[in-house]
Amino acid sequence: MAAKAHRAPRRTEALSRDVIVKAATEILDAEGEGALTLKALTVRLATGYGAIYHHVADRNDLLAAATDHVIAPVVTDLAADTEPRQALRAVALGLFDAIDAHPWVGAQLTREPWRPAVLDIYESVSGRLRALGVPERALSDSAGVLVNYILGVAGQNAANARALAGSKMDRSAFLATVAARWADLDPAKYPSVLKARAHLREHDDREQFLAGVDLILTGIEATHRTGDGAAR
């Protein structure tokens, strides 16, 4: 039988952490979380496992690095001279759009929150809340609410995108599927869910997200103004 080449030739262009992370991001964006396998990476980069693991700790490290690359510019690249409340809305919207464009980020944010991405978000929100006039001792609570809300929405988006990609339909067909699934819900047990179902078609996730941010900001301002606000 043919003398098989015992080894493939070495790649010409140098491999590096950035190149690998970039390739991973492309796979994630194009085919979703599930498609990022080490095997897929070796194929796309025309290399082997060893080369990849020489630059990257493991699959988690890769996901986290890709997440940081998506998040960092969003919370950083923002004109500093804007009015604080508008700046906060801008940061929130920027995050929403980034996660909408890269849904796998939403899942990753809730998976390892101590990595830079979430720290960046917390820092950005915190700083702008301070600029808004929130007193120092209320900062961590206020920032916590906003960040957790953002992370919650991010997780939902990721879940939706996963379902959408898995069933290979477009957005409106997906909404129809959800509506159908809720159709035979017990109306006595789920009145509110069914009411929300009626408005599914005209519903805009982005708008609702922003409304939520405003609502929380109002709560922060009101709580701060009244001294200690709220029941305790």
Place this chain on the structure above:
Amino acid sequence: MAAKAHRAPRRTEALSRDVIVKAATEILDAEGEGALTLKALTVRLATGYGAIYHHVADRNDLLAAATDHVIAPVVTDLAADTEPRQALRAVALGLFDAIDAHPWVGAQLTREPWRPAVLDIYESVSGRLRALGVPERALSDSAGVLVNYILGVAGQNAANARALAGSKMDRSAFLATVAARWADLDPAKYPSVLKARAHLREHDDREQFLAGVDLILTGIEATHRTGDGAAR
């Protein structure tokens, strides 16, 4: 050689979906998300794969069912005669405690949000907000904020628990590890994170969560001017 039994004897006690879900819940509580493998289940139930897959669609189905079993009683078993704002705080706290006791639930909630567990949460929150006097057309926004905040916190708790279980230390040692990881953060880039770090030890997740709920409720009331105001 010994005539090997071609097959193990049949189990005596009947298998059922509930028995399987219960066993899964026990594994999850005792050893965490990662420990729930089909193999582990067959061992614990002294059975085979076929028997399990006869009652359960797949691993996801199992996780979802276990999640529902944890969540349902929390949002249902509540005296109906309580004052709305207190009832909302009670629901939120009940969820927090349930997720604190079963951290894997926190991860599952953000993974398949259209399953009963999240619907139950949304329904419960929605109904009590209506009782609070929130106008119908603002309900979905308001409920969305609260639910997403809860899901965000749930995800964080799950992540913390995962890290804690993975490294096999107790809570205070874990906090020390987190603090240490943040110690060599750039103070110019992360001033707020470092400030929060100083208060890590005296920090109570449950209290902060509740403060967040109050803050959001204040925001809801302020934006809709219900005129009632309730607990103060």
Place this chain on the structure above:
DNA sequence: CACGGGTTTGGAGCGGCGCTCCAAACGTGG
């Protein structure tokens, strides 16, 4: 009581995963 069809069970086996490990290929300083 025989028996036959439907249901429930046990487990071998499949394809695929993340990851380890080592030898080959390369770059570089002496």
Place this chain on the structure above:
DNA sequence: CCACGTTTGGAGCGCCGCTCCAAACCCGTG
């Protein structure tokens, strides 16, 4: 030109979720 550290490629390991089928059981019928 050689010796040695770095970078690369890929065979292989252990484990996973899951499929599939035959064995065991249950029960209505004659």
